[in-house]
Amino acid sequence: MSIKAPRGTKDILPPESAKWSYMEKKAREICRRYNYLEIKTPIFEHTELFARGIGEGTDIVQKEMYSFTDRGGRSITLRPEGTAPVVRSFLEQKLYGQALPKKFFYFGPMFRYERPQAGRYRQFHQFGVEVIGSDEPAVDVETIILGIDFIEELGLKDFFVEINSIGCPKCRPRYLDKLKNYLEGQEDFCSNCQNRIDTNPLRVLDCKNPDCQELLKQAPKINDFLCAECASNFSQVKEGLDYLGLSYREDPTLVRGLDYYTNTVFEVKSNDLGAQDAIFSGGRYNGLLKEIGDRDIPATGFALGLERLELLLKEEAANFGSDLEVYITTIGEEAEAFSISLLRQIRAAGISADRDYGGRSIGSQMKDADRKNANYCLIIGSDELKSQAATVRNMQTGDEEEVALKEITNYLTKSL
Ligand SMILES: [Zn+2]
Ligand SMILES: [Zn+2]
Incomplete structure (x- = not known):
């Protein structure tokens, strides 16, 4: 019998692993330029962190977490996302006592028990940024443009930006009442939507069912209900994007279903990804630090799924x-x-260099060099040792040259 990797996981082998290193290197380079510093949090946390930080009622917490009781009787969960751990760390390490905002980035595996499909795994990898301690719309703009620079420098062109404002706890309840009224007056929403009308009406806006989408066209729009502060905040975000020459679409149905999300939400989508079309998404979560640690500190950020990016x-x-x-x-x-x-x-x-380990014939060694796509091959036998020189063969052209051994490193450095 043979043991296979668990469903929803995958091995990343050469040469694909080089693509992964490249994505990571690029992300680090961009973050350095934007002055975002790396934070590394544990891969597992207390289950309670995610129950509070993602929300008890969400699919992630209800159905998708890898949770277990450890040998000390604690309920532990493999992190399903990166924001709650960063916020937990910020609060626990009392970073609010330092100069704010703190600008972080993170990299690493996340875990969700979902149905595996193209670009979706149970162990998947995210690159994300979080800015904690600023309410400035300029910070939202900065995170969006950081992500855009990242995907553009990786060569992506066919994408678009959608943004919305989902208001704040002052202005949103009035909108939710209106929305609920509207939704309750319609009988043709799908059963999923019917269930959500009472518990979480905002999430109805997320429904992918075309009939529901049609009905939603007439639904009240949150933009008409924003308080003065939220409205000004949203126009500053848009102005910032305009200054940068970044085109975007306003999508009034773009929402996050939880109370601690506020103001800006955005998604950057690809035209090549089908239904799973978001490359990265994020927004403001001014209420999350209060939820987790009882501190009123604003924050914003995004997360990007590297498996999907790799597909692109x-x-x-x-x-x-x-x-x-x-x-x-x-x-x-x-x-x-x-x-x-x-x-x-x-x-x-x-210089990267290798050799044969099998004591094989010169012919087999040359074949091996060819298979490994070597640029140059050095040939050394007893004659070469006597004359203290090596035959250097350019594998592309087939040209050969005698080079003195003490010159060989210089020669290669110049030629490569
Ligand atoms: Zn508001
Ligand atoms: Zn629906």
Whole structure:
């Protein structure tokens, strides 16, 4: 019998793993430029953190968490998302005592028990940013543009930005009343929607059912109910995006179903992803720190699913990694022994280099060099050792040249 990876997980093998390193490197580089610093939180937390931080009534908490009791009797959960842990850390480490806002980014695996499908896994990876301690619309704009820079620099072009404001606890209840009234007056919403009208009417706006979408066109829009503060906040976000020349669509049905989300919400979507079309999404969660730690501190951020992004990176995975630069083939034991120190010397110069380990014929070694896409092949036998030189073969052109061993590193550095 053979043991397989659990359903909803996957191995990331070379050369695809190079694509992953590339995405991570790019994200780190962008965050450095924007002065966002990395935060690493544990992969598991107390279950209560997510129950409060994501919301008891959500699908994630109700059906999708990997929770277990540890040997000390604690209820532990593998993190299903990155925001609640960052907020927990911010509060626990009393970072509110330092200069604000704090700008963080994180990277890592998340876990949700969902039905696996293209681009969706039970262990998946997210890159996210969180800015804690500022209510400025400029900060929302900054996070959006940071994410855009990231995907654009990875070569994505076919995407669009949707934004909305979902108001605040002062202005939203009046809207929810109106929305509920409207929804209750319609009988043709799907059963999912019918169930949500009482518990969480905002989530009805999320329904993907085309009939429901049609009915929603006539529904009251939150934008007509924003208080003066929220309205001004929203226009400042839009102005910021206008200044940057970033086009966006306003989508009044774009919402987050939980009370602690406020003001700006956004999604950046691809035209290539089908139903699972969001590349990254986020917004303001001014109420979350109060929910988790009883502190009234505003915050905003986004999360981006790397599995989906990887689907969109069309270039061959090989382009993201580097080929082997040098392969050393040897003839005879003496040359093979010598190649060990020569390899180390070449590698120390920053060049990737490898050799054959099987004591195979020169023909097999050349074939191996070819399979590994080596740029250059060094050939060393007893003649070469005597003359203290190596034959250097350019694998692309087939040209060969004698190069003195003490010049070899210089020669390769110049040629590569
Ligand atoms: Zn408001
Ligand atoms: Zn529906």
